[in-house]
Amino acid sequence: MRHTKTEQTSKEKHTKTNRPDLRQEIREGFVGSLPIAAGYFSVSFSFGILAAKEGLSPLLAGLISITNVTSAGQFAGLTLIAEHAGLLELILTQLVINLRYGLMSLSLSQRLFGIGTFRRLAIAFANTDEIFAVAVSRKEQPSFPYMMGLEIFPVLSWTAGTIIGAASGQLLPASVLSALGVALYGMFVAIVLPPAREQHPVRIVVLIALLLSLLFSYAPVLNGISSGFKIIICTVAASALGAALFPEKQEA
Amino acid sequence: MIYTYIAAMAITTYLIRMLPLVLFQKKIENPFIRSFLGYVPYACLTAMTIPSIFYSTSSFLSALAGLAIAALLGWQKKSLPVVAGAACIAVFVTERILALF
Numbered sequence: 001m002r003h004t005k006t007e008q009t010s011k012e013k014h015t016k017t018n019r020p021d022l023r024q025e026i027r028e029g030f031v032g033s034l035p036i037a038a039g040y041f042s043v044s045f046s047f048g049i050l051a052a053k054e055g056l057s058p059l060l061a062g063l064i065s066i067t068n069v070t071s072a073g074q075f076a077g078l079t080l081i082a083e084h085a086g087l088l089e090l091i092l093t094q095l096v097i098n099l100r101y102g103l104m105s106l107s108l109s110q111r112l113f114g115i116g117t118f119r120r121l122a123i124a125f126a127n128t129d130e131i132f133a134v135a136v137s138r139k140e141q142p143s144f145p146y147m148m149g150l151e152i153f154p155v156l157s158w159t160a161g162t163i164i165g166a167a168s169g170q171l172l173p174a175s176v177l178s179a180l181g182v183a184l185y186g187m188f189v190a191i192v193l194p195p196a197r198e199q200h201p202v203r204i205v206v207l208i209a210l211l212l213s214l215l216f217s218y219a220p221v222l223n224g225i226s227s228g229f230k231i232i233i234c235t236v237a238a239s240a241l242g243a244a245l246f247p248e249k250q251e252a
Numbered sequence: 253m254i255y256t257y258i259a260a261m262a263i264t265t266y267l268i269r270m271l272p273l274v275l276f277q278k279k280i281e282n283p284f285i286r287s288f289l290g291y292v293p294y295a296c297l298t299a300m301t302i303p304s305i306f307y308s309t310s311s312f313l314s315a316l317a318g319l320a321i322a323a324l325l326g327w328q329k330k331s332l333p334v335v336a337g338a339a340c341i342a343v344f345v346t347e348r349i350l351a352l353f
Contacts, residue, residue, distance in 0.1 A: 101268045105272035106292075109276040112277075134332070179344035186339030
C-alpha cells in the first residue's frame with residue numbers, strides 16, 4: 001500500500017502507460033461495486049432466511065457466504081447439506097453450477113496483463129458474475145486496486161446480508177424482497193445492451209444466446225439439463241458462433 | 253461435518269475461478285479464441301438473464317415490467333445503478349397495481 005498523496009491530473013488518469021493512481025482506482029472500483037453490493041444484500045438476505053430454515057446458525061450461514069461468494073452454488077449446496085448428501089455429489093454439483101466462472105476467469109485473464117500471480121489469486125476469490133461483468137465492461141484495463149475496490153464491498157455485503165437474513169428472518173416485507181430480486185438482472189441488462197446497440201456482432205451473439213437459452217429452458221428433453229450446464233452450453237455455443245461469423249471485430 | 257461440506261464447496265468454487273486466471277497470464281494470439289472470449293460476457297449474461305428474470309419476482313408481469321424498464325434505460329446507456337434501481341421500482345409499482353385487482 002502506498003500512502004503518498006498523489007495528485008490527480010486528469011490527463012494522466014486516462015493513459016494506460018502511466019501507473020494508475022491508487023486511490024482513484026480503488027474509488028472507481030468501489031463506485032462500480034455499489035449496485036452489486038445492493039443487489040447482493042437482497043439475494044443473500046433470502047439465502048440467510050433459507051439457511052436458518054435448514055437449521056444453520058447465522059454465523060455458519062455467513063461462513064458459507066464469505067467463503068463461497070456464489071449465489072446459485074450456495075443455494076444448491078444448502079439443499080444438499082440439508083439432505084446430508086455425499087461430499088462427491090456436493091463437489092460435482094458445485095463444479096457444474098459454477099463452471100461458468102472458469103470461462104469468465106479465462107476471459108478476464110485476457111484483460112489483466114501485467115498483474116502477477118499473487119494478485120491474481122486474490123482477484124480470483126470474488127470473480128462473480130456481476131463483478132466479472134463490471135470489470136470487463138470497463139474501458140481501461142482493470143488494475144489490481146480497481147479490482148479490490150470492486151470486490152471487497154460486495155463480499156462484505158453478501159456476507160452481512162446472509163447473517164442478518166438468517167438472524168432476523170422476515171425483516172423486510174415480501175414486496176420489497178420481490179422488487180429487489182430483479183436488481184441483479186437489471187444490472188446484467190445494463191451491461192449487455194450498450195455494446196449490443198453499438199456493435200453488430202455483439203448484437204448477434206446476444207440474440208443467439210437468448211434463443212438458445214429459451215430453447216434449453218422450455219424445449220422438451222433439453223429443459224432437463226441443469227441450469228449450470230445450460231448456461232455453459234449457451235455461452236460456448238453463442239460465443240463460438242460469434243467468433244466464427246465475426247472473428248476479429250471484437251477484441252477479448 | 254458441516255465444516256467439511258463448506259470447505260469442499262468453497263475450494264471447488266475457488267479452484268474454478270483461480271486456475272484459468274493464474275494459468276493464462278499471456279495474451280492468447282489465436283483470433284478465434286480471442287473473439288470467442290470477447291463474446292463470453294455478453295452471451296453468458298444473456299443466458300443467465302433470460303428466462304431466469306421472469307422467476308425473480310413474485311409475478312411474471314412485474315418481472316416483465318422490470319425487464320422492459322431495464323431494457324429501455326440500458327439501451328439508452330444509463331448507468332448500472334440507475335437501470336437496476338429503476339427496474340426494482342418498476343417491479344414494486346407493478347405489484348402494487350396488480351394487488352388492486
